[in-house]
Amino acid sequence: MLIAGRYRLRDTIGRGAMGEVWRAFDETLGRPVAVKLLLPHDSDPTAPSRFRLEAQTAGRLSHPHVVAVLDFGEHEDRLFLVMELVExxxxxxxxxxxxxxxxxxxxxxxxxxxxxxxxxxxxxxxxxxxxxxxxxxxxxxxxxxxxxxxxxxxxxxxxxxxxxxxxxxxxxxxxxxxxxxxxxxxxxxxxxxxxxxxxxxxxxxxxxxxxxxxxxxxxxxxxxxxxxxxxxxxxxxxxxxxxxxxxxxxxxxxxxxxxxxxxxxxAWRGAREPLPNEHQHHGRPDRPLVTGSRAAAPASSLSASTAHSDRAFTPVPDTEWRTSVHRAATRRSHLPFLRRSRLVAVLGGAGLFTLALVVGMVWFSPGTGSAQGPQTTRSTSTSPATPSPSASYETAFSPPAQPAEQKPERAPEVTPGPKKANKPGKRKH
The missing domain is CATH 1.10.510.10 (Transferase(Phosphotransferase) domain 1)
Structure with missing residues (x-):
């Protein structure tokens, strides 16, 4: 079959929902091409418009890794698209x-x-x-x-x-x-x-x-x-x-x-690197690393990005993970901080309680502080006093009893000697 007087169809090489692709030969330019013919779409009135869109879109591109569009037209009420042939x-x-x-x-x-x-x-x-x-x-x-x-x-x-x-x-x-x-x-x-x-x-x-x-x-x-x-x-x-x-x-x-x-x-040959966007979700992974190839530096671009971090990719036993990689990684990344915070709070509280206890014991313990009255008697016993095991907590921390009031000792009397009169203004040499 000859299309548009120049494209001779030879055999079909593919078929899709919208059209069929033929291996063809451009007799005008003497080169092999691929021709895509639009299939009848009576039930889809948008098919011709979408087919034209494909031609316009691909025709806007000229790149070694995009199939090139060479021509577009209509033959016997069927739209066709001529493209380069990829062997x-x-x-x-x-x-x-x-x-x-x-x-x-x-x-x-x-x-x-x-x-x-x-x-x-x-x-x-x-x-x-x-x-x-x-x-x-x-x-x-x-x-x-x-x-x-x-x-x-x-x-x-x-x-x-x-x-x-x-x-x-x-x-x-x-x-x-x-x-x-x-x-x-x-x-x-x-x-x-x-x-x-x-x-x-x-x-x-x-x-x-x-x-x-x-x-x-x-x-x-x-x-x-x-x-x-x-x-x-x-x-x-x-x-x-x-x-x-x-x-x-x-x-x-x-x-x-x-x-x-x-x-x-x-970079794909190397060891595991951070996920491109991991550093955003873990303190960053996570936009994929954004240096040169956000992907390279990151996973190379995938953070201590992220990634897309082995913790972010721990499967459940049935190999189907229940939550998104990044949300799971984010939650796990905060757990060590929370545990440290709780530990610091507990230790701080215990320290304050211990300090208060020591201060109280020092303040109220016998033999120290201003609450102790003057001692006027000496103990004649050489053995230390043993507290009663049944002594209550309050008793152990009660201030000592005041000693009994004693009569003050009389100071020795001193008899004054005779007074000598000195005449004012005279100095004895």
């Missing part, structure tokens, strides 16, 4: 054939996908549907992001073309804020990327359930099991940073640009 498989196909991927390859995918997302975000575009089926890995190892069908412009909230209150996207990779019906932002794409990387490493998404609603609840309230507990072979730094990408709060995640920088620098 390779989607990550969904790769997972089906190979299962979990090695950490080295996943790190390369992470860096490239983050670069593509960063380019989109800089143009004010949020993809909103990052998942394995929408990321294509070429034969040469180059990754490209495709399918901007439900993307939106940050400066045009109405561009999503969805019904009021409808959540668009795939529940397995949906950010918590979107599960709450909030507007998607760049951080939402970063969360979806984290879910995708988690699946590439473990073979399963971070959250699974029988219904989409149950999955959304897990995105909101559950913490993912650390990948290494599921058998993933990856360095501690990689695991820590990945969990930081899955932070529940958007502001706790690194930006796409920071993610790309962190993986490109090879």
């Amino acid at each position: 390779g498989d989607s990550l969904a196909d790769r997972l089906t054939v190979s299962g979990p991927l090695p950490a080295e390859l996943v790190a390369q995918i992470a860096a490239q996908a983050a670069l593509g997302l960063a380019a989109a975000h800089q143009q004010g575009i949020v993809h909103r549907d990052i998942k394995p089926a929408n990321l294509l890995l070429g034969a040469d190892g180059t990754l490209k992001i495709g399918d901007f069908g439900i993307a939106r412009f940050l400066d045009d909230p109405g561009a999503a073309l969805t019904a009021t209150g409808q959540i668009v996207g795939t529940s397995l990779y949906l950010a918590p804020e979107r599960a709450l019906g909030r507007t998607a932002g760049p951080a939402s794409d970063v969360y979806s990327l984290g879910c995708l990387l988690y699946q590439l490493l473990t073979g399963r998404p971070p959250f699974q359930a029988d219904t989409a609603l149950a999955v959304l609840h897990q995105h909101l309230d559950a913490a993912p099991v650390p990948p290494r507990r599921l058998g993933a072979d990856l360095p501690p730094a990689f695991e820590s940073y990945l969990l930081g990408l899955l932070a529940k709060e958007p502001e706790s995640r690194p930006t796409a640009e920071e993610v790309a920088d962190w993986f490109e620098r090879g």
Whole structure:
């Protein structure tokens, strides 16, 4: 079949809810291309508008890690979109054939996908549907992001073309804020990327359930099991940073640009580092470290950030955590301080009581203080007095009895001698 007099369709290479993708050849320019044809959508009047939006959105981007849009038009009442042809498989196909991927390859995918997302975000575009089926890995190892069908412009909230209150996207990779019906932002794409990387490493998404609603609840309230507990072979730094990408709060995640920088620098090979946003929640983890790659310095960007801190990732016995990583970490981080405060209060009270007791004993003890009267008799006994064991507490601290009144002894009389009269004014020589 020849489309628009120049694109000859050869065979189908993919099919989605909105259209089917063909391998084709551009006879005008003599090069292979991919042509996406819009499927009939009689029950969905917004389908043509969304298809045009995809063309406009992707056409606004020109980046090595984003599938390029080459042409757009209509043929026999069917809209078509011409894109560059990526010779390779989607990550969904790769997972089906190979299962979990090695950490080295996943790190390369992470860096490239983050670069593509960063380019989109800089143009004010949020993809909103990052998942394995929408990321294509070429034969040469180059990754490209495709399918901007439900993307939106940050400066045009109405561009999503969805019904009021409808959540668009795939529940397995949906950010918590979107599960709450909030507007998607760049951080939402970063969360979806984290879910995708988690699946590439473990073979399963971070959250699974029988219904989409149950999955959304897990995105909101559950913490993912650390990948290494599921058998993933990856360095501690990689695991820590990945969990930081899955932070529940958007502001706790690194930006796409920071993610790309962190993986490109090879920081994922190192030992566990603070989560990007841990230092905000623990005295900081927690915005992901905000130095260079908030992600690198932090987990590298994930605090003594955070993270997304082994205490923040302690699973319950059934491996499903009941509270968010950051809320749990915050509560635990304050416990030592509270215990120290209680100990200081108890010791302080005991010290004051002891001091008061000693002062009282000194004040009222016999043989000391002003309460003791003058002693006029000497004891003739050489043995110490033994207090009666039955003496009461009050008796032991009673002041001593006053001694009996005694008659004062008469002072010896002195007889004065005869007085000599001295004449005034005369001095005897």
